[in-house]
Amino acid sequence: MRADRLVSLVLLLRQRGRLSAAALARELEVSTRTVLRDIEALSAAGVPVYAERGRNGGFALLPGFRTELTGLSHDEALALLIAGSRRGAQTFGLGSALASAMLKVVDALPDSHRVAAAGATQRLLVDPRTDLLSRPLVTEELPDAVVAELRIAVLAGHKVRIRYAPDGKAPAWRTVDPIGLVTVRDQGYLLAARSGEDRTYRLSRVLAAEALDEPAERPDRVDLDRAWRDRSTRFRAGDHQVTVRVRLDPDSREQLLRTVLAVLSEDGPTLEVTFQDGRHAEWALWQLSPGAEVLEPQWLRTALHDRALALTARYGRDQPRP
């Protein structure tokens, strides 16, 4: 039990920098006296831990101290090397930190494993920049300074001022309580609260960020995975949804079902379905044509008709335009 606590203590100091005996006692669920005895034991064992007395004092490890990663097996090290998602790290402004961390993982391996692990990573590729059809995967350019500032605010639990440019609107400054950062399919999001209301911001639309000293108003603990699922559910049920009645060829049914949010009713070849928004509905049904005919709403019929007219106009000429 005590050995576990000693390890936890070293890890806490490595992760948080300086911590007071009282703070360590809270984390480890023991008295401050016990923490102090543990510190003494670590010190006797050669761990370079030192005390700073007075206000804002506490215990810290000497800079540069690191535990050796002895005991890391070849497969374990390899798993770390390929699991550390480069894009994810870049999304959070940690690309260079990931690179140096990976160097340390390789460096910590015994000589016998080091060459093999380095060679193996050359033969395993995760998330290349294009797919098999050479289509570039959508990646967002995120300014490191902005993401780093957001990351600092999220981790420190401070409010943050962001200059945000919503889709089709002018950018404006706003102050938010950051809850967490999420990366999904190479797109980054800031989950936050603004005046107590849940807000989700695309990182690519955050033009500038400034972490404030004021503590954020947010719960101490958060299940980010669940928060993300809740928000995506709400987003899907948002007020931009459109309902479409469509008559389908049997061959097109499966393809349509892959693009809709829900099927409200089905009567032979006629289906009533909902799409996330009008633009998405138009795009999906254009892809399906001529295997599908929109019966309602009329504006969607008109939009598809206009698209077809534009296409006809372009290809109706004998020769391409110069």
Add this chain to the structure above:
DNA sequence: CCCCAGCAGTGGAAGATAGT
């Protein structure tokens, strides 16, 4: 089975020290 000594681990309280 019981008693006892030794030991590790723990906690409280007072004192010392350093920053503001």
Add this chain to the structure above:
DNA sequence: ACTATCTTCCACTGCTGGGG
């Protein structure tokens, strides 16, 4: 001078092993 923090001293609890 005040406050926050570490240091030192003392005592308690629970476990373990030896001896009767």
